[in-house]
Amino acid sequence: MPELPEVETIRKQMEVELPGSIIANVDVRDRHCFVGDENTLVGETITKIGRVGKYLFVSFASGRGLAIHLKMTGRLVTPIYDSRFMIHEKIDYETAEHTRVVIMLADGRKIYYWDTRMFGYIQVCDNFQATISNLQMKLGKEPWKITEIEFLRNLQKTNRAIKNVLLDQTILAGVGNIYANDALWVAGILPQRLASSISLTEVRKLLTALHTTMERSLVLGGASDNTYRDFYGNRGGYQNEFLVYGGGMCKRCNGQLTYGKIGGRGSWWCERCQA
Ligand SMILES: [Zn+2]
Incomplete structure (x- = not known):
């Protein structure tokens, strides 16, 4: 299961790649892994990527956002096959059996939500700040923040x-x-x-x-x-x-x-x- 270092690694990489990007289309291939109406995401501009515990938060300029939990076997990937990165395995996420959601950006890039056991999910949040605050209240502090x-x-x-x-x-x-x-x-x-x-x-x-x-x-x-x-x-x-x-x-x-x-x-x- 992805823990804090794994989720934070993903968050930092998303923070490099995504702010300023506009969502062009969302293809939900498995409803188990998506909560909300994906059609309302078209046109949203990504501003920031946050994290609380093992939750990832994608903020939009509109004040809405996405809450993502990878649970046991979830992956959130936008594979880049170029010389900047050492690629250990080439998976065609476009056609992979366990690809559950595909988010297409206006610049043509795609973000794949892949999950074998399907306990993880992407959730559309209208009142995003309230969602984040509620979660922060339910969760304990991180090991660097607790005295x-x-x-x-x-x-x-x-x-x-x-x-x-x-x-x-x-x-x-x-x-x-x-x-x-x-x-x-x-x-x-x-x-x-x-x-x-x-x-x-x-x-x-x-x-x-x-x-x-x-x-x-x-x-x-x-x-x-x-x-x-x-x-x-x-x-x-x-x-x-x-x-x-x-x-x-x-x-x-x-x-x-x-x-x-x-x-x-x-x-x-x-x-x-x-x-
Ligand atoms: Zn020993």
């Missing part, structure tokens, strides 16, 4: 496992399974530890670990161990640097990592290096 004390207070309120709390978007926005696993290992905290037992020193280590792992992934353009591709259709590179996610040997003590399910999600940890 240590705020985070500690949230952890003390719950008796859930720390890893499940990291994945709870209402407490912390943007963290998914990859970065929760890796950051807990960096911080030396077992994923099944009760959130209420985490000390202030550990909170400090954990927030720092979330920052460093996600910042490293941002530099590498996200993690493409699965279906994630960036806005140009390319893979990220963080999958080559997973710390514990996916298993293997501990990079600190060289012991075998342990695997288990916590809150139904795959978890990896080192019995020696995490307590």
Whole structure:
């Protein structure tokens, strides 16, 4: 599932490519992935690309906009096959089976919404600022915005496992399974530890670990161990640097990592290096 570094990578690329572009046509091939009337988008001018947690926001000059969530397997791509980019795979998104929505711009470029499992969607929002504000109220802060004390207070309120709390978007926005696993290992905290037992020193280590792992992934353009591709259709590179996610040997003590399910999600940890 695309997490904060993956969605932010796409946002930054969209911000380079899209402001000033006018929508010429929207072809909805699968209704599951589109909410609203696509015909009302014709003529809209894109002004800005925003993000809150794992949501992408495309603002129009009219005050309307699009809210996009890629969920498990969504891709938003405008493939550019030229020398500026290293292309790892050539997919013809125009005819691809899993292309669900095609947004055509007045300059002839096309943006493809591609999704195998179809949990993701593009939603037309008339009152765009209200949609964004509502979401911001429902979601927690991002790991760079929350203070240590705020985070500690949230952890003390719950008796859930720390890893499940990291994945709870209402407490912390943007963290998914990859970065929760890796950051807990960096911080030396077992994923099944009760959130209420985490000390202030550990909170400090954990927030720092979330920052460093996600910042490293941002530099590498996200993690493409699965279906994630960036806005140009390319893979990220963080999958080559997973710390514990996916298993293997501990990079600190060289012991075998342990695997288990916590809150139904795959978890990896080192019995020696995490307590
Ligand atoms: Zn270890």
